[in-house]
Amino acid sequence: MSDTWGLAGGDAIVPGLTAVKPVGGGTMYEAWLAFDERLYAPVVAKVVRPGQVSDSARADLQREVDMLGRLSHPGIARLFAYDDEGDRPYLVLENIDGPSLSSLISKHGYVPLHQLLPLGLELASALHYLRAMDVCHLDIKPSNVIMGAPAKLIDFSIAMEAKAAGELTDPLGSDEYMAPEQCLPGERGTVGHASDMWGFGATMFRAAAGYRAFEREPRWLQLTEEPYVLPDFVPTALGDLIHACLSSDAADRPLPEEAARALEPMLERLPQARLSGFKISL
Known part of the structure; x- marks a missing residue:
């Protein structure tokens, strides 16, 4: 039962x-x-x-x-x-009016840039705030992102202050979205705010590509393997940011505000929506 x-x-x-x-x-x-x-x-x-x-x-x-x-x-x-x-x-x-990011990807595949880049900015904003509040979420993944306006983080069931996160000795998180230091605390580094940026990178990878950066089996391939290659349609600058977030060394990952600053010009370069078929003259 x-x-x-x-x-x-x-x-x-x-x-x-x-x-x-x-x-x-x-x-x-x-x-x-x-x-x-x-x-x-x-x-x-x-x-x-x-x-x-x-x-x-x-x-x-x-x-x-x-x-x-x-x-x-x-x-x-x-x-x-x-x-x-x-x-x-x-x-x-x-209650947020929108699907989870994971269900959106499962149904439609990769997230188009005009949705993906604002999503990245909104998640980076939330992570910047959590860092300022000295809170580590520790479970950033597509199923914990609801695609509202703006996108929202849910499920703080394992969140904790950075000091407590840094004292972890056992694995904590969701396997494919755990930074290396979450898989093997102490041995692969100290769990902290940068661990959430790894989860951000893994989440953005799946949204950008439609598939995960690492396979589910065997467990914790992020400890021994490089992430999959992103599709050719993902802009180079975005791919570089995602791979920086997935660095095995926490010190090499960008801060949330640095990720936001990298995403803003990409968003500005997107073609602007415009009416077609007629022209309005003022």
């Missing part, structure tokens, strides 16, 4: 919060589009799975609440409410 609360559309997650449809989740959580009667608006409810409810899960939920409570940025999904003490612990998060 799967580890689920068995919810269906129309069921109450808790009083005042009604499930609409599932929108993903993971090992620890179910995620639902829900209707919040207090806000009178659609939200996302992140619910701890029944088999995962424990003191440690409640502590993890509270840690995520504390983290999100510190953060306020246009590129980060907002926290509206939570309950870490009830029988069904949950978070209520902002």
